[in-house]
Amino acid sequence: MKTKNIFTIILLLLSISFYAQKESSDPKREKIKAYKISFLTSELNLTSAEAEKFWPMYTTYDDKQFDLRHKKMKTYLRKLKDENVNALSEKEALSLLNQIENTDDELYALKKKYNSELKRILPAKKIILLKKSEDDFNRKLLQQYRDKK
Known part of the structure; x- marks a missing residue:
């Protein structure tokens, strides 16, 4: 059991360093x-086989999602801040x-x-647990942010 956890942690650290360098x-x-x-x-609590396939896919997905959400959406939000919404023409708003x-x-x-790729790697129960864990993480992070203020 400990060997599996150690392997997972080593894999995790390697993937972090790889993406940090990238x-x-x-x-x-x-x-x-x-x-x-x-x-x-x-x-x-992924098995080492699951972790080996999961983490590279997850980090790629997470990066793509981040790019879409933050780069594109920030552009739109900046436009809304820079230009008064009321000043937009109907054509510009559309x-x-x-x-x-x-x-x-x-x-x-x-x-x-x-999700389609994830189903080939993890059982449905772990996918649901992943969704819940991501939500829990986001709540925890938001709470830490609020506590700092």
Whole structure:
């Protein structure tokens, strides 16, 4: 049992270092990512075979989702802040709405593809546990953020 956990932790650390080298992103984001991986590792109790297939796929999905949500959506939100919404013409508002809908469609397609791939790696019960654990992590992170203020 301990060997399995040690192997999972080593795999986890290797994947973190690989992705940290791959992208030189925000140190806060990297810290949150490492914390999230640690949290999910303890919650999911993956076998070493599951972990070996799961973590590379999960980090790829998480990065793509982050790019869609933060890069594209931030662009839209900046537009809404920079330009008064009331000052937008109907044509500009429709264009912005279409861009937002397209991003939502991309996120949905990404999630559907991820879930399909996930079903080949993990049993349904662990996939549900993953969803719950991600929600728990997000609540915990938000609570820590609120406590700091």
